Amino acid sequence: MKKVIKPADPLIALQEYTAARIAIGRAGTSIPLKQSLEFKLAHAHARDAVYSALAVEALTVRLKQFELPVLHLHSMAGYREQYLQRPDLGRKLSQESVTELAHGATPADIAVIIADGLSAIAINTNVIELLELLIPMLRFAGFTLADIVLVEQGRVAIGDEIASALRARLSLVLIGERPGLSSADSVGAYLTYNPKPGLTDELRNCVSNIRPQGLTYKQASKKIFYLVQEAFRRKLSGVALKDNAGSLHE
Template sequence: MESKTPSPQDAENPWLALRRLTPARIALGRTGTSLPTAAQLDFQFAHAQARDAVHLPFDPIGLSRQLAERGRDSLLLHSAASDRNTYLQRPDLGRRLHEDSAQRLREHAQANSGGVDLAIVVADGLSALAVHRHTLPFLARLDEQMAADGWTQSPVVLVEQGRVAVADEVGELLGARMTVMLIGERPGLSSPDSLGLYFTYNPRVGLNDASRNCISNVRLEGLSYGMAAHRLLYLMREACRRQLSGVNLKDEAQVQTLEADGHPEKNRNFLLSDPDKPA
């Protein structure tokens, strides 16, 4: 967010220090009983960005080409929602594959002798902008951290007009032990390009959100690619060990920081109890 020279009115505003630390709309000032013109225009611009993100067409062909340049195969599929208007009005159709796409996955699974450890699914969701911006750099960081695990993967599955649950059908048809859905999240007025990650162990049609783990706000101004990959990899390893995901699998990944170097006790999740202290 660009800094600006405070006006005399701002100098008297006790909220100014907080305003410099957050994109939230606080300490906007007023003109009479209304917002200042600059604040009103900024709000309208942010609202327009959010609307544009929802309606921006997904470019799976372009994304498939970029994946190929990085040595990754991909499959282009479509949900049961025929177009954007149907997708927005019928969430249930976005959760299932079109029959032609489902048949294509069955044929792929048969030709490749069945299951894989991991299927990565990418869908436009409510912000194709987020998918276009963040899919490739995130996958690059995930591959770096996942290299030692030796998991088998399917081609990246690109689903147009897809919602989170469509990954369950993809995973079931591919015989995947785990699925990771990369999807554009509902745009906010300060985040039109937020990418969400949804992880499911033993995916199958009919699961609800309690069976998934979510890592949200993956973008340059939010959760970094490296941190998101670190958290996802923790969930994947723990899911394989415990054979579950969702509400019973908590994100307890320890994150090394510069301040915590040399102090193991500072690396622990603050939500966990201290084993050295009596209960």
């Protein structure tokens, strides 16, 4: 078959200025199949991320390097469909997990809580590398760490209940973010000073889009470390802390 050479789309030059899906051409007035399939693939990655599962065993093995006990917990959301429809259940620990945490914990500065959130893939692929940079920084600065927690079907606020039971002064929740079309594997880090059940989001600080193509492990660990130090220095977290975090965007 003879190849038809189409004239270049004069809109292509606009693509230099934005990552938006501009200048994608048209078949009739519809989106050409090639572009349509690319979009579908991106959506498929996002959907697969939402339904991915935390690799609990593999993560546990790799977390051993930090020489801390690793706890496996579960929220009250029994399965993914329920998790998606009942955010309230994802914020509470299951009865079994509550019992497991009931044994007296030694007070610590920071509880690292790892949750699947809306993308377990994000955690499976990024969290160890991030912690390999972050945990040594925290320890070098003299912070003590509670048991590391892996929690399935968890939302951000579940960290309040967990960190409170672990008697930690600050909770650091590392959680899979809602996947976008261009990134299905972003980790979000949420810091909450003096965590206890019932807190709301304005009392947290968030470092978002942690992944190699987004905020790199190095940048993210520096940001988190800065916020942790500030939270302990000022004994608070959330909106009030963020306002003064001048170096946050550097």
